[in-house]
Amino acid sequence: MKGPRPPPPPVEVLPETQATREQRQELGEKALVALCSVLRNARSYSWEHDVFAPPLDALQQAVLELLGTDGTFELDLAGDAFHVNGQPIRVQPGAVPLAAALRTELRHRGVTGIRASLAPPKTDLRLLLRLFRPAPPPRLDDRGDPARPFKVLRLRLGPEAAQAGLTERTERLAEAYAAAAAFVNQTIQQLRMGAPALPVRTAARIVQDLVDLQRSMPMRFLALARVKVEESDRYWGVHAANVAVLAITFGSRLGLSKKRRHDLGMAALFHDVGMAAIPKTVLQKSGKLDEKGLRAVKASPLLSARAILREGEVSAAALERAQAACECHLDLVPREGPLPEIGFSGRILAICESFDALTTTRPFRAAHGLREATRIMTSEQLFRFDPQLVDLFVGVVARMLAATAPGG
Amino acid sequence: MADADAALVHGALAGLGRALARLSADPRAAGQHASSLEPALPGLRDAVEKYGTVTVAVEPGALRFEGVRVYADELGAAGFCSRLYRDGIRALTFGRGLMLPELTAFALAAVPGGPEGDGDAVGELWKADLGSIQYTAARGDRLDQGHPAAAAFAQEVQRLAARAREAVEYVDADAALLDRTQPPPLWSEEQHRKSDPQSWSEVARRAALTIQRIVEEDLAGWDLEALEESFARLVDEMARRTEVPALVAALEGAARMGGAHAPAFRAFVGRRLADPERLVRAAELATAPVKAAAQLLPAWTALLPVDAGPALIAALRAAREDVAPALAAAAAQRCDSCPDDVAEVLREGSAAAAQAALAALPEADRARMAVEAIAHADDEVRLQAVPLLASDPALAPERLAPLLDDPALRARAAEALSSCAAPPDEAAAPIVERLSASSSAKLGDEDLGALYRALGRLGGPAAHAFLSGRLARPAKGFLKRRRSEQEQLLAVEALAADGSMSALRLLEETADPKRGHAPAVVSACLAAVERLRARRQVREGRK
Numbered sequence: 001m002k003g004p005r006p007p008p009p010p011v012e013v014l015p016e017t018q019a020t021r022e023q024r025q026e027l028g029e030k031a032l033v034a035l036c037s038v039l040r041n042a043r044s045y046s047w048e049h050d051v052f053a054p055p056l057d058a059l060q061q062a063v064l065e066l067l068g069t070d071g072t073f074e075l076d077l078a079g080d081a082f083h084v085n086g087q088p089i090r091v092q093p094g095a096v097p098l099a100a101a102l103r104t105e106l107r108h109r110g111v112t113g114i115r116a117s118l119a120p121p122k123t124d125l126r127l128l129l130r131l132f133r134p135a136p137p138p139r140l141d142d143r144g145d146p147a148r149p150f151k152v153l154r155l156r157l158g159p160e161a162a163q164a165g166l167t168e169r170t171e172r173l174a175e176a177y178a179a180a181a182a183f184v185n186q187t188i189q190q191l192r193m194g195a196p197a198l199p200v201r202t203a204a205r206i207v208q209d210l211v212d213l214q215r216s217m218p219m220r221f222l223a224l225a226r227v228k229v230e231e232s233d234r235y236w237g238v239h240a241a242n243v244a245v246l247a248i249t250f251g252s253r254l255g256l257s258k259k260r261r262h263d264l265g266m267a268a269l270f271h272d273v274g275m276a277a278i279p280k281t282v283l284q285k286s287g288k289l290d291e292k293g294l295r296a297v298k299a300s301p302l303l304s305a306r307a308i309l310r311e312g313e314v315s316a317a318a319l320e321r322a323q324a325a326c327e328c329h330l331d332l333v334p335r336e337g338p339l340p341e342i343g344f345s346g347r348i349l350a351i352c353e354s355f356d357a358l359t360t361t362r363p364f365r366a367a368h369g370l371r372e373a374t375r376i377m378t379s380e381q382l383f384r385f386d387p388q389l390v391d392l393f394v395g396v397v398a399r400m401l402a403a404t405a406p407g408g
Numbered sequence: 409m410a411d412a413d414a415a416l417v418h419g420a421l422a423g424l425g426r427a428l429a430r431l432s433a434d435p436r437a438a439g440q441h442a443s444s445l446e447p448a449l450p451g452l453r454d455a456v457e458k459y460g461t462v463t464v465a466v467e468p469g470a471l472r473f474e475g476v477r478v479y480a481d482e483l484g485a486a487g488f489c490s491r492l493y494r495d496g497i498r499a500l501t502f503g504r505g506l507m508l509p510e511l512t513a514f515a516l517a518a519v520p521g522g523p524e525g526d527g528d529a530v531g532e533l534w535k536a537d538l539g540s541i542q543y544t545a546a547r548g549d550r551l552d553q554g555h556p557a558a559a560a561f562a563q564e565v566q567r568l569a570a571r572a573r574e575a576v577e578y579v580d581a582d583a584a585l586l587d588r589t590q591p592p593p594l595w596s597e598e599q600h601r602k603s604d605p606q607s608w609s610e611v612a613r614r615a616a617l618t619i620q621r622i623v624e625e626d627l628a629g630w631d632l633e634a635l636e637e638s639f640a641r642l643v644d645e646m647a648r649r650t651e652v653p654a655l656v657a658a659l660e661g662a663a664r665m666g667g668a669h670a671p672a673f674r675a676f677v678g679r680r681l682a683d684p685e686r687l688v689r690a691a692e693l694a695t696a697p698v699k700a701a702a703q704l705l706p707a708w709t710a711l712l713p714v715d716a717g718p719a720l721i722a723a724l725r726a727a728r729e730d731v732a733p734a735l736a737a738a739a740a741q742r743c744d745s746c747p748d749d750v751a752e753v754l755r756e757g758s759a760a761a762a763q764a765a766l767a768a769l770p771e772a773d774r775a776r777m778a779v780e781a782i783a784h785a786d787d788e789v790r791l792q793a794v795p796l797l798a799s800d801p802a803l804a805p806e807r808l809a810p811l812l813d814d815p816a817l818r819a820r821a822a823e824a825l826s827s828c829a830a831p832p833d834e835a836a837a838p839i840v841e842r843l844s845a846s847s848s849a850k851l852g853d854e855d856l857g858a859l860y861r862a863l864g865r866l867g868g869p870a871a872h873a874f875l876s877g878r879l880a881r882p883a884k885g886f887l888k889r890r891r892s893e894q895e896q897l898l899a900v901e902a903l904a905a906d907g908s909m910s911a912l913r914l915l916e917e918t919a920d921p922k923r924g925h926a927p928a929v930v931s932a933c934l935a936a937v938e939r940l941r942a943r944r945q946v947r948e949g950r951k
Contacts, residue, residue, distance in 0.1 A: 057460035064461055064503040068539040119501035119542035121463040123474075152544065170576050171569075178568035179549050186561050194630075198557060201495075201528040205548035208534050223579045227571050238568070255593020255600065259535040277629070299627055306622050309615065310634035314645040315527060316608045319615040326618055341614055344604040392594055404579050 020069060021087060027062045028084030029091055031075065034059035036098035039105060042132035056125045064119050071212055076113040076156065077106055105132060109140060113156030120152040128153060169217065176209040177224045177241055184269055185237030191276035191307060200311065200318075207244065207265035211258060214248050222249050222397070223404035228360055228367070232284050236272050239356055244268035246352035250397045263317045267324035267345045271353060274303030274325065286363040301329040324349050333383045347386040351393045354381065374398050413458065418478045420451035421464055421471055425479030428488045431519045441512050449508055456502050456540075463501040468493045471500075491520040495529035499544040506540040514541050609651040616642050616658035624667040632669055636676040643677070647689050653700040655693070659707040674711055681708055682716035687723035687735075694731040705731060709738030717746030724753070724761070732757070733764035740765035743773050754780040754793070762789045766796060775800030779807060787816045794820040798828035805830050809838035812859075818851075819858035826861070832868025839863055840874045849891065857898055864902025872906065875899045876914050879929075896929045904936035912940050 037055035045051050063073045066085060076083040082099065083089065091099045106112070109131060116124075127148055131137065137145035140157060144150045183206060187198050214221040225245045229238045244265045251261040275283060278300055282293040289297065304325035308318065320343060327346030334340065342350070358373035368376065374394045377385065427448040431441055455462050465472040468490045471479040481487035492500075517532030530545045550565075551558040595603070619639045622628050628635050639662070646655040662677055680686065687708075694704045709720070720739040724732055736753050743750040753765050754777060762784055769777050778796035781789050794817055798804045804825065811821035825835045839859050842848060851859070863871040879899040882892035900918070903911040918925055919933035 060460045061504060064501070064540075064542065067542060068503075118499075118544045119461060119463065119503065121499065121501070122459070122461070170573065173576055174569045174572035175565065176549065177572040178565045181568045182561055182564035185564055186557050189560070190557060195556065198551065198555070198561075201531065202549060202551060204528055204531045208531065209549055220576045220579050223575050224572055227568075227575045229568075229571065234568070237564075238571075253593065254595045256604070258537055260604065260606075262531075262535060299625070302618070302622050302625065302627050305615075305618050306627060306629075306631055306635065309619055309622075309638045310631040312634065312638045312641050314612070314638075314641050316606070316611060317527075319608075319611045319642075322618065323611055323614050327614075343611060343614070344606075396594065 023069060024066065024085055024087045025089060027066050027069075028075075028082070028087065028089035031059055031062040031066075031073075031084065032082055032089060032091055032099060032102070033095055034062065036095060036102050038129050039102050039132050040098065042129060047126060047130045047133060052126070052129055056122065056129065060120065060122065060125055063116055067116065067119060071215060072115065072117050074113060074115040077103060077111075110157050111140070111155050112158065115154050115156065116152050118152045120150070124150045124153045169213075170220065172209070173213050173217065173220060173224065176206060176213055177227070177245070179206045180210060180244055180269060181227075181234070181237035181241035183237070184240040184273065185234055187270075187273055188236055188276040191273060197307070197311070200313070203266060203269050204262070207248075207262050207269065210244060210265055211248055211261050214245075214252055214261070218249065218252065219400065219404055221245060222400055225249075225356065225401055226404065230361075232280075232363065235360070235362075236275050239353075239360065240269050240272055242356040242360075243271065243349060243352045246355060246397060246401075247348055249400070250348060250352060250393055253396050254392070263320055264345055264348055266317060267321045267328075267349055268352065270304065270308055270321050271325040271328055271349055272300070272304060273307045274300040274305070276307065277303045284363055301326045320345050328353055331384045332386060335383075347389055351377070351385050351390050354384065355393070355398065370398060370402050414476070416451070416458065417455045417462055417473055418476070420448070420455040420462070421473055421478040423448040423451045425471055425481065425489075428515055428519060429481060429483060431515055432483055432486070432488050441515050442508055445511050445515055446508060449506070449511060452502060452511075453506055456504055456506055461501050461503045463499055465499050466492045466497050486520065488518045488520060492518055492529050496546040496548050497529055497533070497543050498546060501542040501544075503540040503542065510538045510540055514538055608649065609646070609654045612642055612646055612651065613654035613657050616646075616654070617661050620661045620665045620673075623669050623673050624665050626667055626669065628669060632673070633676075636673055639673075640677055640680040643681070644686070647686065647693060650693060650696060652693055652696045652698050652704055656700045656703045656707050659711060660703070663707065663710050675713065678711040678713045678716070682712045682719050684719045684722050687716075687719050688726050691723050691727035691731050691735060694734065695728055705734035705738070709734065709741075712738060712742070714742050715745040717742040717744070717749065721746050721749040721753075729758055729760070732761040736761035737764040737768035740768040740777070741770060743769060743777055747773075747777070750777060751780040754778070754789075755783045757784075759784070759786040759789050762786070763792055766792050769796065771799065775803060775807070782811070782817075790817055791820050795824045795827070798824040801829035804828040805834045805838055809841075812838055812842040815852075815855070818855045822855075822858045822862035826863075826865040832866045833870040836863055836866045836868055836871040836874070839866075840870060843874065843878075853894070856895070860895070860898035860902045861905065864905030867906045867908060867911075871902075872908070872910060872914075875902050875906070875911075879903070879914065879918050882925075893926050893929060896925065897932050900929065900932040900936050904939060907940055907943065912937065912944075915940070 034055040038052055038059070041049075041051050066073045070085045072085060074083075074085050076086075078088075080103065081088045082091075082103075111131075114128070127144055127150055130148070131140070131144060137147065139146060140155060141149075142154045142157065144153065144155055180203075183198060183203050190197055210221075222245060225242045227238055227242065229235060247264040247268045248261050251264045256264070278296045282289065282296055285293065305322040308322040308325060311318070313319075323343050324345035327340065327342040328349035330340045330342055330346070330350075332339075332342060332347070332350075354377055355373055358368045358376060359370060361367040377390055378394055382390065424445075427445045430444050452462075462473070464478070466489060467477075469481045469484050469487060470477050470489055479489075481489040484490065513536045514533070517536050518529060528548075530543070530548060533541075533543050551561050555561075616639060619635050619642075622635060623632065639658075643655065643658060646658065659681075662674055665673065681690070690705060690708045694701050696704075709716075712720070717739050720735050720742065724735040724739060727735055736757060739746060739753065740750050750765060750769075754762050757765070762781055766778060766781055766789070774796040775798070778793040778799075781793035782797075784790055784793070794808070794811060797807045797811075800807075805828075808821045808825050808828075811817040814821070822839055825839060828835055839862055843851075843856075843859055843863075848856075860875075863875060876899075878895050882896055900915065903915055915933045915937045917923065919930055919937055921930060925933075
């Protein structure tokens with residue numbers, strides 16, 4: 001059931017520290033000043049004139065640096081203020097009239113924002129300049145003048161643009177998550193049929209999106225781990241995507257590099273593909289498994305590793321993916337036998353995997369609540385996990401996830 | 409853009425293109441990337457300084473700037489432009505602040521076949537997270553339309569996206585506010601290093617053992633061949649990266665591996681390991697300054713097939729002297745596949761290699777091949793070869809007889825004859841002949857003792873006859889007395905070693921003072937008789 005939806009924040013704000021706020025202010029102001037300068041000359045010179053070269057350079061540089069820092073450039077007109085990447089930008093008193101003029105011009109054209117997720121080429125900036133000519137194009141869409149569209153830059157049009165931007169990002173989030181889950185489900189399907197597996201690079205791109213999105217909207221990203229499906233056929237994909245969400249979030253909180261978070265995400269997506277080799281009747285059985293079924297389930301980690309290792313990739317990421325799939329199901333302190341070797345990814349995945357499994361209804365038991373799941377993980381199942389990591393996970397990620405529940 | 413300005417940009421991009429093309433030609437030489445790229449950096453920096461950013465379109469085999477082709481890749485489809493384009497990169501943008509480390513990181517990701525070049529260029533550039541080099545890429549998170557699962561995948565995405573949207577929309581305002589703050593990381597750099605060492609060697613070693621477990625537990629199914637190939641690639645990569653301990657662990661694991669498919673797995677891996685180039689690399693790695701290096705060649709060669717002899721010999725010829733013994737031993741174990749080469753090693757190889765080869769010769773080939781080692785210049789090698797000649801009882805007397813004339817080998821040859829499985833009289837004949845020859849007077853005490861001991865151990869009528877003759881009829885003459893007495897004493901010892909009834913009787917007779925033998929001989933006979941009787945009593949008592 002949907003609860004009363006809270007009013008969305010006007011502009012999505014990126015994670016930051018004081019240093020990045022100051023840097024964003026500086027770059028945002030630089031971009032605004034450059035745009036103002038362009039505007040000032042737009043009525044006097046041809047849009048191809050060299051007089052625009054310095055401000056366009058400055059604008060491009062600012063955009064590039066913001067892309068480098070935040071991964072995106074979003075200039076929004078919210079009320080009377082300009083926001084850059086969600087942060088209100090102060091302008092020097094001397095530039096206030098020009099900023100006001102810029103605001104008026106943008107409103108006049110129905111533009112409420114300019115954004116770029118990649119470095120805009122010079123040609124795009126020249127085309128942006130064209131919009132400020134005395135005779136602007138009769139019609140604009142998100143790529144500017146439809147007759148000469150931007151390659152990279154995008155416009156937000158109309159009063160709902162800010163909200164639309166947020167919706168669009170939420171949409172991207174949902175799509176990336178869905179692509180991750182669908183990839184795993186489809187992979188399992190292909191493996192069951194003995195058909196060629198899906199290209200790993202597709203998964204790599206999906207996980208790149210997930211890592212980028214986690215950085216820009218961590219709470220909404222983490223909320224994706226709440227997705228559950230009733231259809232048993234879809235369970236493994238959604239489970240893997242949830243584990244990826246949890247692992248990427250956990251990795252981010254630990255301060256892991258972008259590459260390592262990607263490795264974790266990839267390992268999460270592939271950690272249960274071995275289930276393809278287990279008959280559906282075993283996976284969907286609600287009662288106790290017979291000996292054959294138990295043996296098959298116990299073999300699943302090795303079967304997952306097999307599905308990864310058969311591709312013949314020997315990069316560290318691929319090997320770690322295989323090992324994590326195998327090791328995340330091992331007990332850190334087994335009841336008998338020697339201590340197993342479990343790598344870092346395996347330790348992280350073991351925690352995220354168990355957490356998602358415990359909070360999901362399975363054919364053989366109902367879902368546990370978040371609190372109950374964390375209690376089980378830190379008490380009766382503690383022998384399975386790295387105690388330091390599980391404490392951090394419960395203290396940070398599980399708590400954050402609880403905060404994403406309707407009503408907090 | 410003025411002509412001069414255009415030339416500046418064109419020159420910079422062409423310079424970069426040429427530098428990257430040079431790296432494409434030798435992508436694995438990562439250490440040289442920086443020096444190759446350095447000349448391209450100033451031009452690129454100048455262009456970027458002048459224009460703020462320089463965006464270049466990537467095409468298959470070319471770079472284009474503002475519609476003008478500024479660089480054509482001579483390597484065509486094998487070049488970096490094609491790789492970038494194939495992987496989805498459509499434009500590259502160079503911004504201010506470009507430094508050599510960033511350019512090098514870019515090259516590592518962009519060059520095909522480079523250390524990072526096996527993966528997807530977009531992925532590698534994304535991971536490299538380069539501040540001053542941005543890229544525009546085609547969307548890659550969907551399956552190509554041509555993929556058989558594309559339609560099902562797209563439908564599944566749509567269905568699941570609806571669920572995901574609901575979950576995200578539920579996030580309330582307070583929680584969304586948390587999106588604005590990013591608390592400091594929980595771990596310090598030190599903790600990262602400690603908990604997540606990111607060692608390729610470690611994960612590769614564990615992955616190799618995982619493959620072995622999959623095969624051992626009969627879970628490989630129709631992927632057995634693919635897993636064999638993966639294991640072989642892992643081994644290749646370990647060798648390339650000089651990860652000797654991991655390599656040893658992987659190879660020893662393969663040798664230990666059980667299960668129904670283990671022999672087939674080992675056979676596949678063995679064939680790969682027998683590749684001459686790989687063997688040469690293994691020989692190089694065996695000299696690495698790590699403890700595990702000593703175990704590498706034994707572990708490696710243990711998996712080689714029986715016909716790997718020629719490859720081993722080739723590696724042996726190129727190898728350093730300290731690793732030659734291991735290769736020689738492995739070749740000797742497979743001497744059926746390269747008998748002439750092994751023979752050469754036994755004749756002319758270094759002493760250590762020849763000795764290792766001798767020790768490793770299969771039982772069936774020992775006698776045949778050890779003959780070659782008799783011609784070796786080193787006495788230690790020859791001495792080691794002598795007992796091996798005795799392993800073929802039919803040929804042992806014939807092959808060992810000439811060695812009784814060789815002062816260096818005489819004692820060992822006599823010993824070998826005494827222990828060979830040939831009929832005692834046949835084995836004793838060359839010893840008797842040597843002792844009966846006039847030149848036997850020149851034999852040293854040690855050799856003489858060895859020859860008599862050999863006869864004693866052999867027993868048999870011929871040995872017995874000779875010993876009894878020497879005991880009963882010593883040579884006469886003042887000058888020969890000492891020698892005769894010495895030979896009598898040796899004969900006593902030999903007969904005592906013989907231990908037969910006839911030997912006992914002969915000793916009893918000789919011990920009789922009436923026979924007129926020297927007191928030392930009489931005493932020795934009495935002692936021997938006593939010893940033999942005691943031994944017999946013990947034996948009979950037991951019965």
